[in-house]
Amino acid sequence: MAERTAKQQLLRDIKRHKSVYALLAIPLIYYIIFKYVPIFNGQIAFKKYMALDGVLGSQWIGFEHFKTFINSYYFVELLRNTLMYSFGKLVFSLPLAIILAIAIYESNRPILRKTVQTLAYLPHFLSWVIMYGILLALLAPGDGIVNDTIKLLGGKPIDFLTNTDAFPWIVILSDAWKEMGWSAIIFIAALMGIDPSLFEAALVEGANSWQRVRYITLPSIRPVIVIVVLLRLGTILDAGFNQIFMLYSTPVYSVADIIDTWVYRQGLLEFQFGLATAVGLFKGVIGMFLILGSNRLVKRFGGNSLF
């Protein structure tokens, strides 16, 4: 009887908030079709996939594809590069996004604020193809603006895009440049939710700008920062295929080749879809454990966990 009442309550809630549920239905359907239904096809990670035999008819081969990946000549390097870029982007982009969000929030000049916001968001909407063109114009050793300046100052040009020392920095910093503004949105939204009376009280107590940021702003948006970090950990083995695929070239393979670019060459171009799926599954499982583990850690230390 109690169960029936709960169901009726649920139905009543759905009816009452039908417009909200209708909105929810759109992403829900998207996720079911594009994220959950394909899980069924994930079984080809354990099969010698033959298109004519289909997903169900292909022969089971156990963990062969996983072994191929792990025994790959470049496995350690691929894993190292992938983690280097993922953590690098996390360490550089996230603080920059937070700083930008706070700077925009603290600014009391509306025109300046809007201009900075627009300029910071803009690169997010450019594809990496366009970004590559811009980076080439800036960084090319022959006639890039940066190298022209270096030469003007008497320095020696640096081949930023083909030098193994410079390339990782180019990847991390160009990603920060492209995504910093867009990533800041969530923090700006969190900042908007801070009770203004806290700032007023701090002003009355004589707190300066830095003290307000340190003792009010940062603690207030800490839950959002934790959630963003947790979500990023789930995709830690996705180091940004589009960016690196556009930027990398043979001289920098040793520091540029990541799991996804390897999968593109070895899996998609070599028609080894089972192998590509196995690597995808491997990444997903690692990501899941990282999310679960870090969520538990956050919970244990009294932070705002995801679930």
Place this chain on the structure above:
Amino acid sequence: MKKQYFVCIALIALLSFGSLPLFSQGTKDAAVDGPMTIDLWYGAAVTEAGPPPADWVGFDIIKEKLNIDLKLTTLPSNESDQDVKIQAAAAANNLPDLFMVRRDVLTRLVPQGLVAPVDDLYEKMPTRTATHYNEVSRNHAKFGGKSYGLADPGSIVKNEGLLIRKDWLDNLGLSVPTTTDELLAVMRAFTFDDPDGNGKHDTYGYGAFQEVNNYEAWPGRRLQPILGAFGVEGTWDMTSDSAGLNILKPEFYDAMAYLKKMADEGIIDPNWLAYKKDDFRAAWKQGRFGIMREQNAAFAAQSNYAPFDKNFPDGEWVIMDPVEGPKGHASIGPYTAGFRIYAISAKAVEEGKKDKIAELLEWMASDEGYFLLGWGVEGVNYTKDANGVPVANGLPNPDLAFSGPVGQTVTQLRNMVFYNGDIELYARYPKYTTATSKKEMSALEVLRKMQTKEWTPAVGSDMLPIPNADLKRFYEQGLSEFITGKRTLTRTNWNTWLAEFKKLGGQDWNDKGVAFAKENNLLNE
């Protein structure tokens, strides 16, 4: 409760309908009486122009005469993207009926049973077979004794050349280099002696970019004339007494040392490793370097030459002979028989479409199909000159000319009918006078001259086994690291690296390649 169940069922039904296309294998039964649908994935003849418009007269003619409803899909212009698109469709057993495909991809599709043999089609297409296929082309897509693709004539062979800025040579009082030593001297002069006289250090000797394929491995096509001077042009040595991977020859080290010298001295455009094709082509038009290997039309076709002509009215490129190396060897690079392969999916054959496809291809080779697909409609997109060559003159609406941006859309399938005959070449590469310098130019004359230079026969080298992705990376990364200095280029280091290359599968790749070449009589005397 009933309402709740109804909502659940409706939701499931909605999801099921939404998911149906995901599971669809794309099979379509031909209508019993109506036209048969043929899905064709083609490579656009002009990648900058759009596909044939929906009201293209060709669709109606093909439907009316052949009872075929032709559905066209343009393949991406980039080869890797093309491969991914085809392989993704193949993985879903959803290949189109007829599609253009690279041989490397075909080698992966054949064992999967996704493409059908086409040996029986040659007899069914007598006109097309006479102009398009010969013994070499039939063998090009042969696997296990059966031909799995119609290898149509592709790009014209030997259509590239080594070009040098004659105006720069004249300004510096130099002559065209004939040896690798002279080439070094000219490259240095082009880099450090201000050949364009603008007072700036903004020019380089040689220009290139990484353009790699299975028979012109890293550093790729643009640097083949340098490798050619050392007798190691191309991925493979296709001579019977020394067949094998060129990288395993001692002369390859000498070529690497030469390339490294070019890089270290800064006499090759330092952007070459970062350039994509378009950047490279923009660079020579901006006068950044004075020596390059370029394709005839990319250099001399009217629209391609125009920016250079505008920037440098007094500029002049000349086609030079490949320079001779220490042992007297010289070559622009290896050449193969260029083919475009069209394959028929096994699914299309199961659906009874094979004969209809043959009918379509045969019609394309008829006069009607040839001119319609090649140049459009006479009087609308082209007229014929006194020699019967299609020209873009005297049209009521010049915007619709086959050579213009609008008219080009109706010639997108021309690569399916062209076979590099004289009419095509005259029509494709007409003589013209440049807008600024008023020079008379002809990409055809350039082509003919390029073809007279020294090339290395390597027919069939594009059919030899390809390395796996890890070995390919090892090869390319290793060579580029020697050039950029990340690895020190010494004999000892080179031999150590070669030993590792062989261990990783390089020796096996070499042995399989030689065995395949011998088995298929591809080696030259």
